[in-house]
Amino acid sequence: MTTAHSLTIDTLTLGYGDRAVIENLDLLIPPGQVTAIVGANACGKSTLLRSMSRLLAPRTGHVLLDGHDVQRIPAKQLARTLGLLPQSPIAPEGITVSDLVGRGRHPHQGMFSRWSHADDIAVADALDATETAALSDRPVDELSGGQRQRVWIAMALAQQTDLLLLDEPTTFLDVSHQVEVLDLLTDLNRTRGTTIVMVLHDLNLAARYADHLIALANGGVHASGPPGDVLTEDTVRAVFGLDSRVIIDPTSGQPLMLPIGRHHMRHSSPA
Amino acid sequence: MKQERPARTASTTPPTPTTQTVLRGRVGRFARRRTVVLVLAALIVIVLCVTLLVGQTIYSPGEVFRVILGENVPGATFTVGRLRLPRASLAVLAGLCFGLGGVTFQTMLRNPLASPDIIGISSGASAAAAFAIVTLGLGGTQVSIFAIVVGLAVALLIYTLSFKSGVAGTRLILIGIGIAAMLDSVTAYILSQAADWDLQAAQRWLTGSLNGPGWAQVVPVLVAVVVLSPVLLGQSRNLAVTQLGDDAASALGVRVDRTRLIVIATAVLLIAFATAAAGPIAFVAFLSGPIAARIVGPGASLLVPAALVGALLVLVADFIGQFALGTRLPVGVVTGVLGAPYLIYLIVRSNRSGGSL
Numbered sequence: 001m002t003t004a005h006s007l008t009i010d011t012l013t014l015g016y017g018d019r020a021v022i023e024n025l026d027l028l029i030p031p032g033q034v035t036a037i038v039g040a041n042a043c044g045k046s047t048l049l050r051s052m053s054r055l056l057a058p059r060t061g062h063v064l065l066d067g068h069d070v071q072r073i074p075a076k077q078l079a080r081t082l083g084l085l086p087q088s089p090i091a092p093e094g095i096t097v098s099d100l101v102g103r104g105r106h107p108h109q110g111m112f113s114r115w116s117h118a119d120d121i122a123v124a125d126a127l128d129a130t131e132t133a134a135l136s137d138r139p140v141d142e143l144s145g146g147q148r149q150r151v152w153i154a155m156a157l158a159q160q161t162d163l164l165l166l167d168e169p170t171t172f173l174d175v176s177h178q179v180e181v182l183d184l185l186t187d188l189n190r191t192r193g194t195t196i197v198m199v200l201h202d203l204n205l206a207a208r209y210a211d212h213l214i215a216l217a218n219g220g221v222h223a224s225g226p227p228g229d230v231l232t233e234d235t236v237r238a239v240f241g242l243d244s245r246v247i248i249d250p251t252s253g254q255p256l257m258l259p260i261g262r263h264h265m266r267h268s269s270p271a
Numbered sequence: 272m273k274q275e276r277p278a279r280t281a282s283t284t285p286p287t288p289t290t291q292t293v294l295r296g297r298v299g300r301f302a303r304r305r306t307v308v309l310v311l312a313a314l315i316v317i318v319l320c321v322t323l324l325v326g327q328t329i330y331s332p333g334e335v336f337r338v339i340l341g342e343n344v345p346g347a348t349f350t351v352g353r354l355r356l357p358r359a360s361l362a363v364l365a366g367l368c369f370g371l372g373g374v375t376f377q378t379m380l381r382n383p384l385a386s387p388d389i390i391g392i393s394s395g396a397s398a399a400a401a402f403a404i405v406t407l408g409l410g411g412t413q414v415s416i417f418a419i420v421v422g423l424a425v426a427l428l429i430y431t432l433s434f435k436s437g438v439a440g441t442r443l444i445l446i447g448i449g450i451a452a453m454l455d456s457v458t459a460y461i462l463s464q465a466a467d468w469d470l471q472a473a474q475r476w477l478t479g480s481l482n483g484p485g486w487a488q489v490v491p492v493l494v495a496v497v498v499l500s501p502v503l504l505g506q507s508r509n510l511a512v513t514q515l516g517d518d519a520a521s522a523l524g525v526r527v528d529r530t531r532l533i534v535i536a537t538a539v540l541l542i543a544f545a546t547a548a549a550g551p552i553a554f555v556a557f558l559s560g561p562i563a564a565r566i567v568g569p570g571a572s573l574l575v576p577a578a579l580v581g582a583l584l585v586l587v588a589d590f591i592g593q594f595a596l597g598t599r600l601p602v603g604v605v606t607g608v609l610g611a612p613y614l615i616y617l618i619v620r621s622n623r624s625g626g627s628l
Contacts, residue, residue: 055521079524086518090381094569098296106512107524115297124289133289137296139569159523 004031005066005081005162005195007052012061014047020059021047023219029163029212034189034196036206039216040240045199046087046167048216052197053084053165065163079107083161085152087168091140097151098136101126104158126157130184146177153184164188166198170205178202182209207231207254215239231255304571307563311579315363318586322359323351326594354483361484361549362585362602364492366559368545370581371500373556374563374573375538378510379531382440383617386557387542390447393551394454395425396543400550401458401476405465415491415547422543425450426535478603479552481589488548495544500578502537506530507572552588553603554610555581561613584609 009027013020021044029035037045050056052063054070063070070078083104091100104126105119127133130150135143140151149169156164169185170178186209188194200206206213207227214224217239223230232255236244242259249256286294323335334347339356342348373386387393399421403409409417429450433443458476474480509530513520517527542556562584563576588605 050518053522055518075521075526076524079522084518084522086516086522088516089519090514090516092381092514092569096296096570098293099300099570102293102297103512103515103523106508109508120290120293120297124287124293127293128287128289133292136289136292 004193006031006064007082007163007195007197008064009048009052010062010064012048012051012063013059014044014051014056015059016047021219022051022216024061025220027214027221027224029195029197031195032189032193033211034186034198034209035212035214036198036200036210037214037216038200038203038206038239039222043216043239044219045216049084049165049167049197049199053082054078055084055086076107079159079161081161082163082165083156083159084165085156085167085169087171089152091148093141094139095141096137096139097132097143097154098123098127100140100151101132101154101158104155107159122158122160126154129157129188130154146173146180149173149177149181150184153181157188162193163195163197166196168199168201171201178205185209203231203236203257204249207256208249208252227254231257300568300571304567304576307567307576308579311576311583315579315583315586318583318590319359319363322362322586322590323355326350326355357484357486357489358481358589359586361489361492362481362589363582364489364496365481365545365549365552366555366582366585367496367500367578368492368541368581369552369555369585370559370563371503371574371578372538372542372545373558373581374560374577375503375510375534376556377560378514378573379534379538380440380443381514382444383557383561384444384614385440385447386560387538388551388554388556389451389614390429390444391449391451391454392422392425392429392447392539392542393546393556394451394458396422396546397476397551398454398458398461400547401461405461405476411487412491415544418547419540419543422539422546423536425454426539430535474601474603475550477550478601478607479546479550479555480601480603481549481585482601484548492544492548495541499537499541503534503541504574506534506537507574510534510574511572550603552585553607554614555584555606558606558610558613559584 007029009025012022012025012027014022025048037048039045047056051058052070054063057071065073065078065082070082101123102119105115105122108119108122109115124133127136130153132147132150132154135147135151140148143151153166153169156166166185169181173181182205185196185198189196200210210227212225213227213230215222215230215235222239223235231246233244233246236242236246236257244260245258246255247258248254320332324330324332328346328350330347330351334344335351337344338347338351369388373388376385376387376390377383379385396418400414400418403414403417429443429447432446455477462476475482509520509525512523512525513527513530515523520527545552559577559581560573563573563580566580567573567576584606585602588609589602592600592602592605
């Protein structure tokens with residue numbers, strides 16, 4: 001039911017002050033898939049994601065949504081197609097879950113237009129999809145970290161965009177909640193065809209959950225493609241400067257990276 | 272303008288339990304806010320009537336009504352028409368301005384301490400008005416313009432000084448408090464240098480006072496309320512989304528910089544107009560928003576409730592100041608007595624919860 005939108009990046013250079021973080025980067029986000037962006041700290045993952053949703057204007061180059069420069073698409077119109085969940089959004093004090101999720105309807109509402117039935121349905125739909133309906137009247141600040149993250153995702157869902165960008169949606173969550181959030185995003189992708197692009201810290205979770213993996217290094221794309229092709233010992237060395245072994249994850253069949261450090265190794269020297 | 276997207280569930284299907292919960296929550300929030308607004312408006316009308324009827328002489332409602340209609344009633348025409356009515360009107364209008372301007376700043380900067388009377392904008396407008404009247408001998412609209420220009424300049428100055436790769440609320444507040452102290456001392460200096468130094472003027476420009484306004488002082492504030500409040504109300508949805516943080520708000524289609532500019536400029540204008548007429552009535556801008564938030568509950572837009580709380584605060588405080596305490600006190604002294612404990616409470620609470628404001 002979703003029409004596939006194309007998101008392409010064309011010779012993009014991004015930076016803060018004098019420092020260029022991303023240089024002459026070209027990229028194509030495969031429509032209808034889950035894409036994960038990985039890379040070392042400060043390699044420009046979040047910066048790239050921010051520029052995709054026009055929070056950051058490029059120095060040169062363009063981010064194109066269906067061939068149109070996102071910087072030129074009217075703000076609300078863009079927000080009906082492309083959603084972003086930033087790393088640390090702020091929940092106003094005391095706000096209830098359904099009220100917060102309702103804020104996701106903003107791009108669908110005019111300046112004075114009344115709240116419509118479609119808005120209620122979209123909010124209910126988002127609460128159901130994230131299994132937060134039972135929390136709907138609770139204040140957000142009373143929830144646990146995992147619940148809160150699901151509520152934020154519900155807000156992004158209520159926005160009903162065909163593309164959803166997420167900046168480290170699993171940070172500060174314990175491992176079970178990380179898996180829960182990534183499963184939820186996979187459900188969305190499978191049932192609604194939502195194109196998902198997320199920045200992830202955990203290489204192994206990224207390899208498991210992404211259809212398409214992008215590894216950033218030195219201001220550009222080091223490798224991109226299916227996780228099986230991208231997550232290799234060479235890539236880990238080039239992107240993170242780390243020796244590792246990559247084996248096949250027996251639970252998923254995807255690559256699994258095992259870091260090699262200086263201690264606790266079975267063999268005296270890495271192969 | 273609005274592009275409807277088809278709902279994902281056909282509207283003919285019976286509403287799911289979740290849809291009903293969402294609807295109930297939303298209707299409940301809306302109903303509570305509407306009740307609060309109606310009750311506050313009714314209270315303002317009641318207190319307004321009382322202040323018109325009651326004073327050193329008590330007039331009947333009939334007499335007051337005839338004065339308002341323009342008839343000549345011996346005694347009442349002067350007392351009510353010239354003294355009480357302009358004073359009460361200014362109380363309501365200035366209260367609306369302070370309440371609306373205050374809550375706008377507090378919402379925009381996500382901090383109850385970021386009120387224009389704490390961060391120096393009222394002080395700037397007040398110093399400018401004092402300078403215009405006492406030193407330059409100006410009057411009427413010229414004073415308002417002077418106060419507005421300086422109010423905007425102070426806002427710009429605080430914003431620029433606190434800008435360092437994005438505006439951090441705490442830095443802005445601390446800089447604002449410093450600037451407020453400087454401007455207050457400027458006002459005190461202007462008053463001390465005035466040839467026709469009198470206590471009335473000092474009271475007005477230091478704490479705010481509603482003593483003896485003519486219609487010439489009231490009308491500019493009325494115009495400000497009529498012209499500027501619709502601008503702010505038009506931004507109330509954007510303002511609500513901005514509370515989620517700049518990035519989240521932009522992602523939801525709000526042009527954050529533009530919204531911030533419109534909203535802050537409008538709020539500064541409201542504060543400056545009110546200050547030029549009534550002085551920086553202490554703590555009204557600071558108190559109205561949090562009081563409104565307590566009554567309305569979380570989530571709802573506070574603009575209208577806070578404006579009404581502001582008007583009610585000024586009306587009641589002025590009435591108390593005039594009649595309840597034996598001696599006549601300017602309204603700012605009364606609101607100051609109410610506001611100072613709340614300021615202390617906020618600072619104590621924020622210290623307990625981890626130090627940052």
